[in-house]
Amino acid sequence: MAQDKEADPESGTSLGYACARCQMTAKLQCPKCLELGLPKQPSVFCSQDCFKTAWADHKHAHKPGPHTWAFVTQRGRGRSFTMPSFSWTSPLRPERVSPRREVPADIPRPDYAETGQPLSEIESRQQSIVLVRSADEIKGIREACLIGRRILDAAHAAVRPGVTTDEIDRVVHEATIAEGAYPSPLNYCNFPKSVCTSVNEVVCHGIPDQRPLKDGDIINVDVSAYYKGFHGDLNETFVVGSVDGDSKKLIRVTAEALDKAIEAVRPGLRYREIGDIISQYVGAHKFQVVRSYCGHGIGDLFHCAPNIPHYSHNKAVGVMKEGQVFTIEPMVNAGTYRDVTWPDGWTAVTADGKRSAQFEHTLLVTKDGCEILTARLPTSPPLWWQK
Structure with a gap:
């Protein structure tokens, strides 16, 4: 079920987004998108009915992609939605990692x-x-x-x-x-x-x-x-x-x-x-x-x-x-x-x-x-x- 998000948790302002299915004003956000830290567009819906109808297509947005937050594995090269299996030495655990940030093309960079x-x-x-x-x-x-x-x-x-x-x-x-x-x-x-x-x-x-x-x-x-x-x-x-x-x-x-x-x-x-x-x-x-x-x-x-x-x-x-x-x-x-x-x-x-x-x-x-x-x-x- 989509979650009611009257306000943007980052800014405190009204969401004011268009429904991902019908483009009506929307305030419900997909809970899986929230969990993954995905952009709010296109993860908001005007109603539970729109969310349910769009689910077959929308669920593909949860797969790894350029905006996905995921666990890092394999020395930075692999990403996973599940916690890696490991003998942890303490209660501390990794959390999801955002995509790498971009550097302007005009800035000199190493090889x-x-x-x-x-x-x-x-x-x-x-x-x-x-x-x-x-x-x-x-x-x-x-x-x-x-x-x-x-x-x-x-x-x-x-x-x-x-x-x-x-x-x-x-x-x-x-x-x-x-x-x-x-x-x-x-x-x-x-x-x-x-x-x-x-x-x-x-x-x-x-x-x-x-x-x-x-x-x-x-x-x-x-x-x-x-x-x-x-x-x-x-x-x-x-x-x-x-x-x-x-x-x-x-x-x-x-x-x-x-x-x-x-x-x-x-x-x-x-x-x-x-x-x-x-x-x-x-x-x-x-x-x-x-x-x-x-x-x-x-x-x-x-x-x-x-x-x-x-x-x-x-x-x-x-x-x-x-x-x-x-x-x-x-x-x-x-x-x-x-x-x-x-x-x-x-x-x-x-x-x-x-x-x-x-x-x-x-x-x-x-x-x-x-x-x-x-x-x-x-x-x-x-x-x-x-x-």
Whole structure:
């Protein structure tokens, strides 16, 4: 039976649509279309009789198509109307995901934007050689990082109870486009959205969906922007409403661990020492560092050498040199360091269902230290302990 929707739930105004069958004024909406988040036209009807008569044809609108919200499966490439079967580690579940957002044709984009395959990255010698960046490259990366910072700040300002992570994706996407940039995650290895939103026990690579943020949640927002041929990458973890003390401690310790690592960056430091610094600080607070993901080189490629693990006693090879650019982005768990991946092929969650936090900066090694290319601005919304 069609549901009576006197007002648009998004705007509060009268629907005022034409019946999908007879074009009379309509206010009844198909419940299946509501569930799937489909556009209100053509899913409204003037009466139950029109709805029943049109059902044989209308039901085909519920099949996957360009406007369908569905569960993501198979690393972003498959969509399903049913919840994937999986041994979930906690009560958190994926929600339906909207179609990918479009980027204007006049905005320069990386090679994977259409194909989903970052071939230039895969085939590049930068996967094994750490480049010392030229002055022009540093200028380009610095611009991309500043844009990324402004975008993340816009996303932070949108975080509050009741807001969906898909809405945060919209904010990030539109802010990126307004900067004349391309959202680096969009279609990277088929990732379906413009930002990663990782809630509570999600370690990283969370896909924005229809789940509203709840009071007491924590959320990491991971922004990357591609501008004039260069990428900038950063993330932060935010509180949603009133958050418990243990979660706040987890967030702050993670941020402080990143700060400790950044303080040590300088020419001659071995990459592997970053993991020792982070693990020592995190361990002192009884938390554990994720081992499955690491910091990475960045520039004209989204990901390249060096790899920078965040855990102690790692085997990373090489030393830092002036002019190198890379990220440090520790993921810290309240419980075990182990993680598992959801059926979508992207969402990494803690193996024990406990919470995780992450912070990331893109760094330029300088003569006697480093420059934080994604540093917070005077206008950046404060983190919880800065209020």
